[in-house]
Every structure is written in C-alpha cells, then in structure tokens.
Amino acid sequence: MAAFPSGFLWGCATSAYQIEGSPLADGAGPSIWHRFAHTPGLMRDAETGDIACDHYRRFKDDVALMKRLGMQAYRFSVSWSRILPDGTGRVNQAGVDFYSRLVDELRANGIEPFVTLYHWDMPAALDDKGGWLNRDSAEWFAEYASVLFRALDGRVTKWATLNEPWVVTDGGYLFGALAPGHRNLFETPIASRNLMRAHGAAVRAYRETGRHEIGLVVNIEPKYPASESPEDLAATRRATAYMNEQYLDPAMLGRCPPELRDVFGEAWTDWSDDDLAAVRQPIDFLGINYYTRAVTRDDPAAWPVRTATVRQDGAFYTETGWEVYPQGLVDTLVWIKQRYGDIPLYITENGVALADAPVENGRLHDPQRIEYLRQHLLALHQAIAAGVDVRGYMVWSLLDNLEWSLGFSKRFGIVHVDRQTQERTLKDSAEYYSRIIASHGRAL
Numbered sequence: 267m268a269a270f271p272s273g274f275l276w277g278c279a280t281s282a283y284q285i286e287g288s289p290l291a292d293g294a295g296p297s298i299w300h301r302f303a304h305t306p307g308l309m310r311d312a313e314t315g316d317i318a319c320d321h322y323r324r325f326k327d328d329v330a331l332m333k334r335l336g337m338q339a340y341r342f343s344v345s346w347s348r349i350l351p352d353g354t355g356r357v358n359q360a361g362v363d364f365y366s367r368l369v370d371e372l373r374a375n376g377i378e379p380f381v382t383l384y385h386w387d388m389p390a391a392l393d394d395k396g397g398w399l400n401r402d403s404a405e406w407f408a409e410y411a412s413v414l415f416r417a418l419d420g421r422v423t424k425w426a427t428l429n430e431p432w433v434v435t436d437g438g439y440l441f442g443a444l445a446p447g448h449r450n451l452f453e454t455p456i457a458s459r460n461l462m463r464a465h466g467a468a469v470r471a472y473r474e475t476g477r478h479e480i481g482l483v484v485n486i487e488p489k490y491p492a493s494e495s496p497e498d499l500a501a502t503r504r505a506t507a508y509m510n511e512q513y514l515d516p517a518m519l520g521r522c523p524p525e526l527r528d529v530f531g532e533a534w535t536d537w538s539d540d541d542l543a544a545v546r547q548p549i550d551f552l553g554i555n556y557y558t559r560a561v562t563r564d565d566p567a568a569w570p571v572r573t574a575t576v577r578q579d580g581a582f583y584t585e586t587g588w589e590v591y592p593q594g595l596v597d598t599l600v601w602i603k604q605r606y607g608d609i610p611l612y613i614t615e616n617g618v619a620l621a622d623a624p625v626e627n628g629r630l631h632d633p634q635r636i637e638y639l640r641q642h643l644l645a646l647h648q649a650i651a652a653g654v655d656v657r658g659y660m661v662w663s664l665l666d667n668l669e670w671s672l673g674f675s676k677r678f679g680i681v682h683v684d685r686q687t688q689e690r691t692l693k694d695s696a697e698y699y700s701r702i703i704a705s706h707g708r709a710l
C-alpha cells in the first residue's frame with residue numbers, strides 16, 4: 267500500500283453534547299439539546315447528555331488514550347452555552363477555561379486541536395429569540411466565534427464554523443427529530459440561510475484577527491439514480507441539490523441550486539445578492555463527513571423532496587440503516603474537486619455503528635468495523651491518487667457516545683464505553699487504526 271501524503275493528519279472526531287456530560291457545570295447555560303433531551307418522548311430510552319461519556323471531567327484520561335493510539339489530531343466541538351450562557355454578552359470564563367485546558371492537554375501530547383464552533387447545541391436563550399430563524403443569529407454566532415478566536419487562536423490552528431448544516435435544518439426544522447424539534451417547511455430554508463450567513467460572519471470575523479485556517483464541515487451522501495428514467499434522474503437531481511449542494515453552492519459558488527425552488531415550492535424565497543455575497547467567504551478547507559450513499563428513485567408521496575432511497579440487494583447495512591459503499595467516498599471526493607475546485611479537504615468524519623460484541627477479558631472484537639475502516643481508507647487513497655487534495659482523516663468516533671435522539675443505542679466508537687462504569691475499552695478497531703497511523707497508511 268503506497269503511503270499517504272507527507273503531513274497527512276490522522277485523527278478522530280467527537281462533539282460536545284455527545285460526550286461531555288455536565289451540561290450546566292461551572293456556569294454553563296442550557297443548550298437546545300439539553301432542553302430537547304429533557305423533553306419527554308423525544309429521546310430513545312429517555313437518554314440525555316447529562317452524563318454521556320463524562321468527558322468534561324475525564325478529558326485528561328481521554329487525551330491520554332488518544333496519545334496511546336497515536337492520534338495526530340482531535341476534532342471536537344465547543345459548547346456555545348458554556349462560553350456564553352445567554353448566547354451573547356456575558357462570557358463565562360470557567361467555560362472558556364475548560365476548552366483552554368483541553369487544548370493545552372492536547373498540544374502537550376502532540377495532538378493538534380481541530381475545533382468545530384457549532385455542532386448543533388445552540389444556547390436555549392437564543393432559541394427563545396427565534397434561534398436560527400432570527401437573522402440576528404449571524405451576529406450572535408460571530409460574537410461567540412470571536413470570543414473563542416481571542417481565547418484560543420494560535421493554540422488552535424484549524425477552525426470549522428458549522429458541522430453539517432443540512433442535518434441541523436432537515437432534523438431540527440423540517441422533520442423535527444433533532445433539536446429544536448420543529449416541523450415546518452417554511453422555517454427550513456430560513457434556518458439554512460441564517461446558518462450560512464452565520465458561517466460567513468464567523469469567517470469574516472476570523473479574517474480580522476485569525477492567523478490560521480478556517481473552513482466548513484458538511485455531510486455528503488452521493489446520490490445514484492435507481493434507473494435512467496426521467497423521473498428517477500430528476501429525483502436524483504433534487505436529492506443532490508437538497509442534501510449535497512444546498513450549503514456548498516452558496517459557500518463556494520455564491521449561488522443556490524435551482525432545484526431548491528422545486529423542493530420547497532412556495533416556502534422558497536431567493537437569497538438576496540447581499541446574502542449570497544456575505545456567505546461566499548474564501549475558506550481554507552472543506553471538511554467532508556462521509557458515511558454512505560443513496561440509490562435514489564422518484565417518490566411523489568415523499569414530501570417535500572419527493573425521493574426515496576432504494577435498498578441494494580447483497581449490500582451490508584449498518585445499525586443506523588446505512589449501506590456500506592466505499593466507492594461513494596471516491597465519487598464524492600472527485601465530485602467535490604470537479605464542482606468546487608481544488609480546495610484542501612479533510613475527511614472530518616467517517617465510521618460505522620455496529621451491534622458490537624460484548625467486552626471480554628478487556629477486549630472487544632469488531633472485525634466489521636476494521637473492514638469498514640480499511641475499505642474507506644483504501645477508497646480515500648484511491649481519491650488521493652486521482653489527484654484530490656485530502657489532508658487528513660478523522661474517524662467517527664473515538665468513543666461510543668450519544669447518537670442524538672437515538673440515545674446510546676448506536677455505537678460508533680473505536681473505544682467502548684461502559685454506560686455504568688464509564689470504563690473505556692479499546693476495540694480491535696482502535697488497535698488496527700493505531701497501526702494504520704503508525705505505518706502512515708502502509709499497514710492498510
């Protein structure tokens with residue numbers, strides 16, 4: 267196996283609400299996820315992030331674990347309401363100090379911090395003012411980002427504004443499965459536009475003082491037509507526009523995919539030229555989160571995108587119901603380069619939820635996760651060999667964690683977490699990944 271490019275960054279990814287616990291500790295304010303998780307009926311098994319992986323208190327042990335695995339980078343998110351309990355205004359220094367200590371611990375262990383500013387946990391106080399439906403959200407976000415830039419830039423050299431805006435709006439505003447749990451077609455494009463305005467505002471703020479790199483993280487699920495029928499081809503176009511182009515086109519091209527007018531109908535309003543210009547800020551990299559693909563057919567009843575994903579005979583499906591399709595990673599990366607140009611890319615998430623075996627004698631055998639990682643790293647190498655400028659790979663996830671409203675039922679970790687004892691146990695996949703890192707990909 268040829269090596270990966272020199273300087274290629276091997277790491278892992280997590281997010282605040284999914285692992286930290288202690289949501290209201292040391293002056294933190296509640297987030298929309300704290301509020302959502304404590305609303306009866308919304309979370310599987312009535313789970314919450316009150317404890318999660320207790321990372322807020324155990325972070326030094328978890329950094330030691332990353333060090334032991336040879337991690338070169340760690341992608342994590344900051345909880346906005348630890349920093350600004352009311353969302354704007356008063357800074358909670360204890361919250362800033364937590365992340366400052368985490369950053370110093372990482373750097374002391376030779377691990378590069380890779381910070382996501384927004385991984386879904388808006389302060390509840392701002393949701394009470396309309397949240398992402400309020401155009402002021404762009405300024406709120408830039409204010410929050412600036413507090414962090416002042417506190418951490420320099421020790422943090424890679425920043426991402428948003429994680430997966432598509433999930434935030436599709437889950438939080440259209441289908442309601444995620445915080446803030448709205449189900450409103452008219453709100454969805456408004457939230458999308460304000461999220462991207464917030465992205466642009468934070469990038470502009472960074473350019474005033476920032477000395478390093480800032481980018482955007484999106485989930486991409488490549489869409490393949492189920493047939494060559496005009497209906498299925500049109501459906502595939504709609505699905506591609508709705509999930510894969512809706513956020514990258516404004517950010518990178520300064521325009522919205524035309525199919526969105528068809529998807530949202532009367533709920534769609536064109537972006538103003540000012541908004542398009544404000545969102546299209548030059549960025550230093552794109553983070554791509556890849557899990558699966560979707561073979562797509564027309565489905566007139568499937569409101570509002572009117573598409574359905576066709577199950578593939580003989581394919582392997584994960585615990586989250588996703589088809590394992592490594593070729594989709596190659597196709598996605600080539601597509602990104604073709605459509606948006608030769609911008610540096612990171613795989614900021616890739617991983618798999620499996621019905622893991624139990625821990626036995628301090629071990630957990632997860633051959634299917636090893637195979638998933640191997641196949642996707644081979645695909646990644648293929649894309650790099652094809653000329654795509656990929657600079658790093660962060661496995662999702664370091665730890666078994668809170669898979670949002672699915673609770674802890676979906677285990678993505680390369681490290682097992684015992685829900686009762688919080689004990690961490692390396693799965694075989696962690697040892698495998700550690701060897702990949704140590705051999706710089708040659709052990710693939």
Ligand SMILES: OC[C@H]1NNC[C@@H](O)[C@@H]1O
Binds near residue numbers: 615668669678
């Ligand atoms: O579903 C797995 C992951 N996908 N991207 C965002 C993360 O928060 C999820 O846990």
Ligand SMILES: [Ca+2]
Binds near residue numbers: 393446
């Ligand atoms: Ca609300």
